[in-house]
Amino acid sequence: MLKGSLNWVPDNPSSKRRSVIMSPAKVGWSALATVGVVCFFVALGFSLGKGISGNSRLSTDQEYLILQGELIQLSNRVENVQNSLEAVAQREERAFMAAADMNIDFSRMIDQFTAGNSGTDIFRYIDDVELRILLCERLAYAEQIAYDSLAVLLVEKADQLRHTPSIWPVNGIFVSDFGARIDPFTGAVRFHKGIDISANTGTSIYAPADGTVTFCGWGGGWGLNLVIKHSGTLSTRYAHCSAIDVAVGQSVQRGDLIARVGSTGRSVGPHVHYEVLRNGVQIDPEEFIIRAGPAEAAF
Numbered sequence: 001m002l003k004g005s006l007n008w009v010p011d012n013p014s015s016k017r018r019s020v021i022m023s024p025a026k027v028g029w030s031a032l033a034t035v036g037v038v039c040f041f042v043a044l045g046f047s048l049g050k051g052i053s054g055n056s057r058l059s060t061d062q063e064y065l066i067l068q069g070e071l072i073q074l075s076n077r078v079e080n081v082q083n084s085l086e087a088v089a090q091r092e093e094r095a096f097m098a099a100a101d102m103n104i105d106f107s108r109m110i111d112q113f114t115a116g117n118s119g120t121d122i123f124r125y126i127d128d129v130e131l132r133i134l135l136c137e138r139l140a141y142a143e144q145i146a147y148d149s150l151a152v153l154l155v156e157k158a159d160q161l162r163h164t165p166s167i168w169p170v171n172g173i174f175v176s177d178f179g180a181r182i183d184p185f186t187g188a189v190r191f192h193k194g195i196d197i198s199a200n201t202g203t204s205i206y207a208p209a210d211g212t213v214t215f216c217g218w219g220g221g222w223g224l225n226l227v228i229k230h231s232g233t234l235s236t237r238y239a240h241c242s243a244i245d246v247a248v249g250q251s252v253q254r255g256d257l258i259a260r261v262g263s264t265g266r267s268v269g270p271h272v273h274y275e276v277l278r279n280g281v282q283i284d285p286e287e288f289i290i291r292a293g294p295a296e297a298a299f
Contacts, residue, residue, distance in 0.1 A: 071129060078132040085139040089146075162254065163230040165208035165288045169238060170261060170272050172199030178284040184268050193282035194237070194275035201242055201270040203261040207252040208236060208288070216244050222273065223265020228252060235280075239273035240264050 176196035183190040211230035219225055222239035226246065229235045242262025252258060263270045276285040 071126065075129050075132065078129055078136065082132055082136050082139070085136060085143065088143060089139065160231070162210045163234070165230060165234065165236055165276055165285070167206070167208045167254065168197065168289055169208050169236075169274050170197050170199050170203055170205045172197040172203065172261070172271070174198075175271060178282075178286065194239075194273050195285050196271050196273055198269065198271040199261045201260075201262055203270075204257050205238055205241065205259040205261060205272055207254055207256045207258050209234075210253045211236075211251075213246045213248050213250045213252065213258070216246065216248050219265075221266030223267060224262065225265070225273075226259055228258070233279050235277045236285075237273075237275040237277065239275075240267045240271060242270075 174195065175198045176192060178192060178195055180189055181192045182188070207228060209228075209230045211228040213226060214229045214235070215225075215227040217224070217226075219239075222237070224241045224244065225237060225239040226241070226244050227235055227237050238259055240262055241259040241264065243260040244258070245260070246252060246256075246258045259272075261270050261272050267273075274285055275282050276288055277283070
């Protein structure tokens with residue numbers, strides 16, 4: 001049997017030299033031990049790598065579930081916003097109907113997209129959220145346009161209402177209405193083209209709406225009277241005045257003092273003869289009077 005030896009020579013000369021006798025058996029056992037150690041470390045490394053990979057996959061699954069939950073919450077929030085916009089659209093539709101009898105159908109802008117059941121597919125959730133956001137954007141844009149249109153309409157309506165006679169021009173007693181009546185001077189039936197409101201001489205007469213004074217002066221049976229033009233079609237006349245407090249061309253607003261009650265012209269006592277004219281033709285003023293007194297305007 002072959003034998004050999006290994007000599008260990010120390011760096012320090014004073015140390016003793018040692019010899020290690022190596023037989024084939026010892027060499028084999030040493031090699032086997034070395035291989036075992038290497039295999040152990042390889043197996044340990046593989047095990048650690050597999051554990052890390054498993055933890056990584058577990059972490060990815062957890063992140064997926066968290067992301068899915070967040071998307072579900074986002075989808076619910078977008079749906080709430082969508083429902084709010086739809087409710088606003090419905091109220092705006094009613095506002096258009098009330099303001100201008102305009103039937104604007106907002107439903108064609110509402111039901112274009114409907115989210116389906118996304119199940120557990122995160123990509124379906126993303127698609128649904130995108131569709132809902134797109135719908136909300138369209139609704140918001142449509143609402144902006146509709147709001148602007150409604151604002152213009154309401155401004156025009158408010159201006160129209162300000163120029164529509166709506167209050168009694170004087171605080172007094174209603175004594176004669178519009179239409180056929182017995183003439184107090186002749187006793188014959190004549191058509192009365194306004195209404196008469198009795199009050200003490202000097203009682204204030206107020207403008208029933210915004211407008212511009214177009215006439216001040218004397219005129220036959222009306223005595224001292226004035227005319228206010230409120231719009232392209234509506235005017236008002238105030239007759240039998242004792243004094244006029246405005247001038248031709250002057251702009252007045254509802255409730256402004258314009259004249260004083262008197263008994264000038266064809267009159268049997270102090271009162272104001274009040275007319276409303278549409279395109280120059282007298283119509284019943286009571287169709288416009290909705291409040292009694294200059295401080296009681298409804299609009």
